[in-house]
Amino acid sequence: GSPGPCGGARSTMSSVAVLTQESFAEHRSGLIPQQIRVATLNSEEESDPPTYKDAFPPLPEKAACLENPQEPAGAWSNKIRPIKASVITQVFHVPLEERKYKDMNQFGEGEQAKICLEIMQRTGAHLELSLAKDQGLSIMVSGKLDAVMKARKDIVARLQTQASATVAIPKEHHRFVIGKNGEKLQDLELKTATKIQIPRPDDASNQIRITGTKEGIEKARHEVLLISAEQDKRAVERLEVEKAFHPFIAGPYNRLVSEIMQETGTRINIPPPSVNRTEIVFTGEKEQLAQAVARIRKIYEEKANSFTVSSVSAPSWLHRFIIGKKGQNLAKITQQMPKVHVEFTEGEDRITLEGPTEDVSAAQEQIEAMVKDLVSRMDYVEISIDHKFHRHLIGKSGANINRIKDQYKVSVRIPPDSERSSLIRIEGDPQGVQQAKRELLELASRMENERTKDLIIEQRFHRTIIGQKGERIREIRDKFPEVIINFPDPAQKSDIVQLRGPKNEVEKCTKYMQKMVADLVENSYSISVPIFKQFHKNIIGKGGANIKKIREESNTKIDLPAENSNSETIVITGKRANCEAARSRILSIQKDLANIAEVEVAIPARLHNALIGTKGRLIRSIMEECGGVHIHFPVEGSGSDTVVIRGPSSDVEKARKQLLHLAEEKQTKSFTVDIRAKPEYHKFLIGKGGGKIRKVRDSTGARIIFPAAEDKDQDLITIIGREDAVREAQRELEALIQNLDNVVEDFMLVDPRHHRHFVIRRGQVLREIAEEYGGVMVSFPRSGTQSDRVTLKGAKDCVEAAKKRIQEIIEDLEAQVTIECAIPQKFHRSVMGPKGSRIQQITRDHNVQIKFPDREENPAHGTEPAVQENGDDPGEGRDGKEAEPGSPRRCDIITISGRKEKCEAAALVPVTIEVEVPLDLHRYIIGQKGSGIRRMMDEFEVNIHVPAPELQSGVIAITGLAANLDRAKAGLLERVKELQAEQEDRALRSFKLSVTVDPKYHPKIIGRKGAVITQIRLEHDVNIQFPDKDDGSQPQDHITITGYEKNTEAARDAILKIVGELEQMVSEDVPLDHRVHARIIGARGVDIRFPQSGAPDPNCVTVTGLPENVEEAIDHILNLEEEYLADVVDTEALQLYMKPPAHEEAKAPSRGFVVRDAPWTASSSEKAPDMSSSEEFPSFGAQVAPKTLPWGPKR
Secondary structure: OOOOOOOOOOOEEOOOOOOOOOHHHHHHOOOHHHHOOOOOOOOOOOOOOOOOOHHHHOOOOOOOOOOOOOOOOOOOOOHHOOOOOOOEEEEEEEEEHEOOOOOOOOOOHHHHHHHHOOOOOOOOOOEEEEEOOOOOOOEEEOOOOHHHHHHHHHHHHHOOOOOOEEOOOHHHHHHHHHHHHHHHHHOOOOOOOHHEOOOOOOOOEEEEEEEEOOOHHHHHHHHHHHHHHHHHOOEEEEEEOHHHHHHHHHHHHHHHHHHHHHHHHHEEEEOOOOOOOOOEEEOOOOHHHHHHHHHHHHHHHHHHHOOEEEEEEEEEHHHHHHOOOOHHHHHHHHOOOOOOOOEEEEOEEEEEEEEHHHHHHHHHHHHHHHHHHHHHHHHHEEEEEOOHHHHHHHOOOHHHHHHHHHHHHHEOOOOHHHHHOOOEEEEEEEEHHHHHHHHHHHHHHHHHHHHEEEEOOOOOHHHHHHOOOHHHHHHHHOOOOOOEEEOOOOHHHOOOOEEOHHHHHHHHHHHHHHHHHHHHHHHHHEEEEEOOOOHHHHHHHHHHHHHHHHHHHHOOOOOOOOOOOOOOOEEEEEEHHHHHHHHHHHHHHHHHHHHOEEEEEEEOHHHHHHHHHHHHHHHHHHHOOOOOOOOEOOOOOOOOEEEEEEHHHHHHHHHHHHHHHHHHHHHHHHHEEEOOOHHHHHHHHOOOHHHHHHHHHHHHEHHHHEOOOOOOOEEEEEEOOOHHHHHHHHHHHHHHHHHOOEEEEEEEEEOOHHHHHHHHHHHHHHHHHHHOOOOOEEOOOOOOOOOOOHHHHHHHHHHHHHHHHHHHHHHHHHHEEEEEEOOOHHHHHHOOOOOHEEEEHHHHOOOOEEEEOOOOOOOOOOOOOOOOOOOOOOHHOOOOOOOOOOOOHHHHEEEEEHHHHHHHHOOOEEEEEEEEHHHHHHHHHHHHHHHHHHHHHHHHHHHOOOOOOOHEEEEEEEEEHHHHHHHHHHHHHHHHHHHHHHHHHHHHHHHEEEEEEHHHHHHHHHHHHHHHHHHHHHHHHHHEEEEOOOOOOOOOOOEEEEEEEHHHHHHHHHHHHHHHHHHHHHEEEEEEOOHHHHHOOOOHHHHHHHHOOOOOOOOEEEEEOOOOHEEEEHHHHHHHHHHHHEEEEHHHHHHHHOOOOHHOOOOOOOOOOEEEEOEEEEEEEEOOOOOOOOOOOOOOOOOOOOOOOOOEEEO
16 A cells, blocks of 8 residues: 555654554563662661672673663564565554644553554554654554554544534535445545534534544545535536646635635535545536636646646666665655656656756756666666576575676566566676576576476375475475475366476485375275264263274274264274274274174175175165165175174174075076166155065065165166066066156145145145155145145156045144143253253154243242242242142143144153152252252153251152153162161161270370271271360260271270280380480380470480380490490580580671662762663663664664
8 A cells, every 4th residue: 555645755754663562561561670679778777888889880881871761772673563565554644733642751651552552453453653753643554455444544533633624515415425325424434534424314404524634624525525516406517637736726725716716606626635636626607617617727827837747768677777776866856856756657668757847857857867878888688488497596585596686786577476477587787687698598498407207196195295284395395495396286186296306306306205105005094894873972982082092002093974974984094904903993892882793604705796786786785674784895805705794683694694695696697687767756666664665575586776875876776686586576666667657637625724734844744745755746725825725746656645645644633632731841851851852752753743831031930029048949949839829830831732642642741759758868869969869860850859858758759751750769769778778787887885095005006197096997997086185074084986886896805905015014214314315216115205305304214115125225225325425525525616606696686788878878969870771770681772762773
């Protein structure tokens, strides 16, 4: 997109601020850590602390001061985002006087930045702000066109102060401004970035109010007046006047044009400068209009004579050199003569100049001199090189072409790939042009002599070789950079991959790719395993655990068919051995799960193809006939005769007989005949449940195969068997088909009230009849005509059968009743079953329709406000009583429609039975958080209601379908039995026994970390309780043992045994110097207790144990004491010399870290450091920028 109004004028802008959410947050929080850093220093002072300069030496190099210290240098400047070429970019300028937010101490902060962020998020456009020298705001918006337009509208509305103006046009023209569905108005608002308010039709005002920026208002006003002028019934004239003359016609502040309008009474519409239109529109009475046109033409002609448009002829290829790098050459001319406008048109060999006559002629001379000079010392040449070599000429990242450009001082234009052009243009110094041409042509001829090789790779591997987002092919191309690899278009279904490049590189690349394909082939061996659909979920396992395990262990890819598809085949892909291992694992799962028999039949390999039939039709018909068994033939060429049949044992036997019979027939005298019949007749020929075709098979002994859904030829029916049997079957079938081809038309009478049943749901019932009875066409009279005549057209037999079927449906409808069945809404979900499966089963079994009511949002609605207690829903009160016991609520009524006897059989009316259960077992039946009762309700498909504890009732009510109640009752009583057995066991287990033991022995009985007592508890399966030390009311010498009676007695004996051993022990005191206690370890068989710190006698150690052990231990300890004391005394003496005793020195309280002469304690003459300055507090790791402009380094 072209830049906005300020695009050309404001070339001297400061650096650009790119606002992104991250940089905004970073910018806002950038100063906080530095402020915190200095806060901890001034806490305390010391008598003679170091100076601030000593403690914090200044950094060696002091960076030059920033002009604007509040601004962190480089906070924005290093984050400029490159603008993508695919989006459009527009620049808008907001002059200082129109800026909403002027008083910002820091650019890039505050409301303005927040608004920009919001606009970016809302529109998806990218905004960049910069301040021009005149303090105006330049906003660069890039993004998709509509995003840019929306963002522009937001910018104008939110960053620019809004002006408003009114424009009066006749009321009848307002609708033309609005346009169809308001589209014209929206378009206008978007184009001019304004808000246009048009008075309502009932408002007498003809003033249209426009709000927006000054420039936007001008544009919008011009457009509105233009629309009005076109609609005006008076004369309209358009005058083409070059844009440059418009200001002269309008005059200062539009005075001149207003004067002409007043004097002539004509409306004159001059497009504002921002609108790129040249025509001026006049509207008014004919004479006055002519007068106005004449006056304006006169002004134009006067001015035009002092204004010239001239052109200089210059070859178009020279234009870029005349303009110069970044427009430098042209700028020299335009700076001297700013009023001259120079225009270059691409592809034209001329340059147009416009402006005051003398300026234009001066500029023309300069440009002509420049052209002459360039023509004399520049040349260009065009060469043709096939575009497929262009990328090689350019080289990696343009290395090749850049070398040629620099070496020969030329410019080379290679067309982009999208143009598919072979013309290359070289421009520059004549000698350089020739040399560059020679080198490029040499390169091209070398490439033409390169080798091209076609590799045949199966198309299914192409995507794998290319890899996700082309990753793998990129690796190959990087390995062989000189080789071009071309894959065919997927739509062509071609296997040929073309390699092109130097001969030996192509060979290497070929070998590499062939090895890659060989690996892929090895890893893409694929086998299909048919597995009965009902076992797929077992193979997948809970949360996919089984299938994941098989995949990982066998290192294969296993694909299962979708749940809703009819396919039973599981596909395994990977290395052959791995696939076979995975297959045998999957088959073994199926075998374990089901009563699946597997039989092997030996049939000569040469007959296998004949038995399978074309596209497997023959074998499929056997599999279908025998209840869907799986028949697996060995791989072709393996030489094996073994055919495996898998499935339920009865079906397997049936299939085995059929297979052997067929093989025998094939070996002796197999005969095949094909006959044709329309596909719609097939169902009729097969008959309901295959009855008709079975009759033919049984009577003739021939096998009849109908096409499967995926077969191409849907008319073909194949008959196989002995010749005489096949001929017989053929005769019977052809007779049937002939009857079907004999189309008749018949009619029957059907009461109009039943018509709807046949035609609802887009004629579902009629479609089913047509499918079943050989495509019979049944036409019911149009709704609204009270006719009862129904026409049937089709084969005679089919028409008769269809009539009979319609008659049956009508009888069902005649006998249809609707019964209502009231079931509290809370039970509906359990009646429906998971995903409605129970209901679907009932509707299928009984051929009835069942309709459930809508759920009532608030079940208590309409009843008296009930008090909600303990979280019970007042609407589903404990006993389920309604406000009016007589009438069930609408949301509880389920309707069943169908024949009376069927409805009654299907009736969902729940029956309630009561079961007597002891009250103390109720909480166990409910289970934790209701889990027990929920499990039983799901298992038996009933509702179980346990009375509230306060009712003290032992009766549990079971509600549900009669069929489920007995099972539920038996299950509940079974659970009661289990609970009663548990209760008895609990009673036996709660036998208590008390044993008296002196409290001083308790720690010994408990043992270290409870080891001894835990051993006793586990060994005897009892619970042992010691008295609570803090509870004074309990006797402290009682230990309680709980468990089975005999176990408690055994535990008691074990405790008393320990006590007996402890009672035999004695205790003696021995004085030992306290300094050696830590180094003495108790001798085995005695307990040595050392005094705790602060004991009255720190040297007293108590030894407890059997008398002889205690004596021995004391002797041993005293010996140790002597040894250790000698060490202790030596060590203490040594310590005295090492350092004075620490405890003598009174510790002064710590005063923290203190410095003198710190800036914050200095006299007012020295200024405190500015914490927001990145110079005085530089961040380490990033270099401090030298003296910069407010927005970063100089360009």
